Amino acid sequence: MIYLKTEEQIELLREANLIVARTLGEVAKWIKPGVTTLKLDQIAEEYIRSQGAVPGFLGLYGFPNTLCISINENVVHGIPSNYALEEGDIVSIDCGAVKDGYNGDSAYTFCVGEVAPEVKALLKTTKESLYVGIEKAEEGKRIGDISNAIQEYCEKRGYSVVRELTGHGVGKKLHEDPEVPNYGRRGTGPLIKNGLVIAIEPMINMGSKNVVFERDGWTCRTRDRKPSAHFEHTIAVHNGKADILTSFSYIEEVLGDKSI
Ligand code: MG
Numbered sequence: 001m002i003y004l005k006t007e008e009q010i011e012l013l014r015e016a017n018l019i020v021a022r023t024l025g026e027v028a029k030w031i032k033p034g035v036t037t038l039k040l041d042q043i044a045e046e047y048i049r050s051q052g053a054v055p056g057f058l059g060l061y062g063f064p065n066t067l068c069i070s071i072n073e074n075v076v077h078g079i080p081s082n083y084a085l086e087e088g089d090i091v092s093i094d095c096g097a098v099k100d101g102y103n104g105d106s107a108y109t110f111c112v113g114e115v116a117p118e119v120k121a122l123l124k125t126t127k128e129s130l131y132v133g134i135e136k137a138e139e140g141k142r143i144g145d146i147s148n149a150i151q152e153y154c155e156k157r158g159y160s161v162v163r164e165l166t167g168h169g170v171g172k173k174l175h176e177d178p179e180v181p182n183y184g185r186r187g188t189g190p191l192i193k194n195g196l197v198i199a200i201e202p203m204i205n206m207g208s209k210n211v212v213f214e215r216d217g218w219t220c221r222t223r224d225r226k227p228s229a230h231f232e233h234t235i236a237v238h239n240g241k242a243d244i245l246t247s248f249s250y251i252e253e254v255l256g257d258k259s260i
């Protein structure tokens with residue numbers, strides 16, 4: 001069941017999503033060698049609560065923290081820990097917040113210090129593919145048009161697309177219908193209409209598309225242990241076109257010319 005949102009609901013969703021965007025900007029300030037992923041989690045939780053919101057992931061399906069933090073070969077859903085970031089790591093940070101009953105959801109993959117050029121290239125393509133997908137989120141197109149655009153963009157550049165996890169509708173629940181896969185056929189899937197709010201979130205691997213789930217019950221990593229990247233925006237289809245409710249501008253302000 002797809003719940004299309006009213007203008008008023010879209011503005012409430014924008015508020016929650018901008019809190020997530022600013023939280024990721026706060027976290028970005030702390031990304032450097034030696035900082036533990038639990039510290040990043042604490043920064044995020046404090047900031048979200050300071051905005052009169054609550055962390056969206058904490059306790060959801062039993063997840064223990066505010067952020068999902070996934071290092072290098074970990075794709076998504078990593079649990080914050082005492083692991084200290086190391087020079088050359090990539091760190092995917094996924095953040096959710098709930099404000100006035102509505103969810104925000106966004107993710108970004110950061111470089112820790114100097115990262116190998118081929119890994120940076122993976123991040124760049126993954127981020128670009130997110131915007132390629134967003135361009136297809138227009139009234140009258142289908143979800144498969146978004147999926148196919150992301151898949152083609154990444155596979156043409158030699159990368160592979162994770163199949164097990166997808167984007168999703170966003171509203172009063174973090175995960176609503178429809179599923180938004182990062183692979184698929186043009187012209188298939190649900191019709192895109194005004195009022196549709198979805199998270200588009202390519203999860204792209206440098207090696208094979210295969211993933212495994214770790215024994216912690218959460219962390220998803222590449223089977224071949226090659227790096228994986230994840231970028232996510234929540235968008236609303238508004239006046240026929242995609243309106244990005246989240247923003248990477250707070251992150252990019254912090255990263256400056258080190259931005260991917
Ligand atoms: Mg997310």
Ligand code: MG
Nearest residue numbers: 105199201232
């Ligand atoms: Mg999501």
